[in-house]
Amino acid sequence: MPSKSSSRPTKGPKNTKADGSKKQRWSAAERAARGHGPRRGGGRPRSEVEATGPGRAPRSVDRWDDRRSTDRAGAGRRDDREERRPHRDERQERRPYRDDRDERRPERSERRDGDRGRADRFDRGDRRDDRFERRDRDDRFERRERDDRRDRFERRDRDDRFERRDRDDRFERRDRDDRFGRRDRDERRDERGGDDRDHHRRASRPAADQHGSRRFESRPHRFAERSRADDRRERREDRPEWQQLTGYEGGDADQMEWTPTAAAEVDPGTAVVVEGPGFADLGLPSALVNALAAQQITTPFPIQAATIPDALAGRDVLGRGQTGSGKTLGFGLPMLSRLAGGARGTTRGVVLVPTRELAMQVADVLSPLAGTLGLSVVLVAGGMAYGPQLKAFDRGVDVVVATPGRLIDLMDQGAADLTAVEITVLDEADHMADLGFLPDVRRVLDTVPAGGQRLLFSATLDRGVGTVVREYLDDPVTHEVDSGQATVSTMAHHVFQVKPAEKQSITAEVANREGRTVVFVRTQRGADRVASQLREAGVMAGALHGGLTQGARSRILGAFKAGTVPVLVATDVAARGIHVDEVSLVLQVDPPMGPKDYLHRAGRTARAGGEGQVVTLALPHQRREVARLVKQAGVKTMAVDVSADDERVYRATGARKPSRPAIEDRDYEALIAPPVKVRSSRRPGGRGQGGPRGRGPSRGGWSRSGRGRAHEGA
């Protein structure tokens, strides 16, 4: 039989790609380390796949119905905490089509190439996923426990806009009650406190101890990360150790100049003049006080003065302070101070934040301060190399600043041990308590020992955190340092009523003003589109959203901070917490989803006592919605009807008619491309011209940096 010699068995997993090359697969041991069972056979017979139509996944609605009924059937599932995330194979059983992914891949990439237009020319390498992969990503979420979230959105679509809020509240409450009823909750509490905890811990991290984190040396995807990391290697040596440790990609990682951020950078000129008690009077150790003084930070902001004493005393704290009012130090200083008293090398502090950029920023602020106390900080976030993060845990790290996904990843792998954590912080706590984040946050809070200190901070801390507070906080004290104002007094608000045909040119006029501007849009594609329209109009603008690779995100944000790209077109990924100096105007091209989003977006300007303007564009059909949002955000502003080339717009915002020629893609790329290497040493196998990664020269930033390198090396 000729087929005897075939390397491919007729049954079982397919181990080669279409081109015959070997697939990168986790070994059995690696699968086991992740808690997966042995790999199963490859889904349904091919003929069946074709009958359904390749590449056509069943409509998500069907899958949802499927999931829901399954969940209802297994109503007690919540009781087994370690089983809360269904086993992978289990999930695949529920949704048999997923095993066909490998067969669909070729078609997907065809579609991608055809579908993506000019953006592809320069963006391909930086763009992590196209629409189709994004759909996949959504599938991933669906597989998890996101029923409630979807539920909510489906209903929301049908809802009348004006009733939306109330209904959402109602649904959230109902969902919570259904799923985490009181009895259930109490049991969960008991488990956390009891001896059971160790059992759960081990169960949720199977085989962790046998393997140790070394096993990840062979993880296939790390090679991809590493080749990108190659570009950074030399610079990395010059960076502080914690950045080397974390594989940090912020600002300087991709060699856009990185300026330390947030409160640590408050300009001494604008900082409050010394009056009243200083940080020392709040009970902070002198090492910290001196470190702060060295950064010209001498007088606590109100939120800091309010929260630090209670947090130092070990109490659970809910802190609400206006955007840009120094919340990071509000939780960071007391956390570090309290940890300074204990043994080093065990993870005792965790800070959870909703976005990677914010994680970097918080790590940036806390790391030097921690250093003065002999504490170490690690940044744990997705999109960055695993190695440094794993290494940090191997060596022992005191404080973890993390986005939830990667932290849970590392927990599951047994790399991150959070069982000795004493202080847990939720930054942007209301957002972290949102339906989208809650399951992940809950997992972390369930892992961390019960009874530890919990600090919840946000500019919009509202009842949305109620569940978290009830379940995880003990007799919390609340500090609201708002002076009753939703937004800071140095912020000016405008609502412009625009005609659809003129919206684009008005956007360009406003964005063309002097100074740094953040433009907010609703969707990732919208961000790409608006940014490219602005460049078309001669305004240097770049898009920032979660659909970009982390490297691309870092570069554009770095370019924005450096001022080379003065206009940042962003999704709400940049709405919260991100601090960039001297953003003088926030332009909302799409209205925010809710009043809280309005406040957070607006809060990118007028930070730390500075001034800023907030402009919201409203199309005719958005008029009422925007009026409501603005009012609920506590802002008193009347909408003004404006047209393109309107003197009033110019006067109010400093807008200018764009007059420069369109910005070529390659000129834009040059600004945000990975910077030219300075040293001349040539790395074998590194990224060079016509490099090993099969990318064409069409990716301009790439060939450009290649040329630059060649010059410098010569």
Place this chain on the structure above:
DNA sequence: AAAAAAT
């Protein structure tokens, strides 16, 4: 709709 993990 966005965000957050990824072979």
